[in-house]
Amino acid sequence: MRLFNTFATIILLGMALVSCKQETIKGDYFGEEFKVSGEASKTSAPFNEISGRDSLQTQIVGEIKEVCQAKGCWMKVELESNEEVFVRFKDYGFFVPKDAAGKKVVMNGAAFFEEMSVEDQKHYAEDEGASEDELAQITAPKKTLRFEADGVLIASQP
DSSP states (O other): OHHHHHHHHHHHHHHHHHHHHSOOOOEEEEESOOOOOTTOBSSSHHHHTOOTTOEEEEEEEEEEEEEOTTTSOEEEEEOTTSOEEEEEEGGGOOOOOTTOTTSEEEEEEEEEEEEEOHHHHHHHHHHHTOOHHHHHTOOSOEEEEEEEEEEEEEESOO
């Protein structure tokens, strides 16, 4: 009986330690609320699993670098791998605060690659307040890491 109690105690302690290791983020949801997965990626690794025009349902964690200053309808998020992901919101269904730059974000949705046209690049550059000279330098399409979020969790603190 004593061996059983010792074994049960060890198992319970192990489970408690594992559950305490999970990162909890306090903040505000925009779009659909979701449960943050312990497997949410902090790098561009999910994009390595995408081929051609496919997409991958996943969660990604990063730091918001820029937000559309017109409406909050898109954001650029930097990952730990120093790569940038351009994020739009599913069906234009929600926006994020325009002052969210610098905060940690967890995004739930679809990761994919996209070739952004010159026109779209110029449109987003205008939203950022680019000058005429900066706009004139945009002359070729570019392949970008993209994410369509159906929900985001923005941390209360950076």
